[in-house]
Amino acid sequence: MDLFGSTVRMLEGSLDYSAVKNQTISNNIANIDTPGYKSKDVVFRNVLNDELNSASKMKRTHPKHMPFDNGSASRSFQTITKMNSNYNHNGNNVDIDKEMAELAKNQIYYQGLVDRLNGKFHTIQTVIRGGK
Template identity: 65%
Template sequence: MDLFGGTISNLESSLDYASARNRTISNNIANADTPGYKSQDVVFKDVLSDEMNNQIQAKRTHPRHIPFSSSKGPNHQVVTNKNTMYQHNGNNVDIDKEMTELAKNQIYYNGLIDRINGKFGSLQTVIRGGN
């Protein structure tokens, strides 16, 4: 039984994604002048198949049957962009793009933090009896 209806778990997964994206963007910025460095990005992996697995309602008829629940692994992966080259030294980091993506990711992360704080604030209110 999921005590919070999956909301806290979804927020946690989103925070993991935003943190991984922040690390990746920061790494790209740090290597903007490194010869031969190829930029990286964080993408969702198997999003469609995960959604399909979540929507399928299956009944286990035997205790040894494999459950149809999705795995609890990370919902993202880091990929390297090898198809472009912006600088003469083989580096493909566009610093303006990376800074924009970093700012967008920071706004997204802060929104997630506000939402999870709201959830915990609501729980705190319930625990205190509405006061």
């Protein structure tokens, strides 16, 4: 039985993405003066193709069979290293302006996810209390 539905799982995955992105940006900023450091970024994998491939391999043949999880536990994003640019004379390619803009954008994204999750739990709480 899925108590909260797929919305909470989707929000959980999005919060995981945002947390990893925040940590990656923080590492980039912390290494701005490290010689030879290459900035990293968090990107989505090809989620649609993965889902289509997994859906074509796993099918329920009877309604009483247990449903497949289709990889909700696996992350749909990965961290990559940007190797193709140099901004500093020491081989470092961290652009502080870009990193700060990405950090602000990610914080807004994270706050939106938290607000949506709070709304979802508030709705459940209202139902439990009988609409009060």
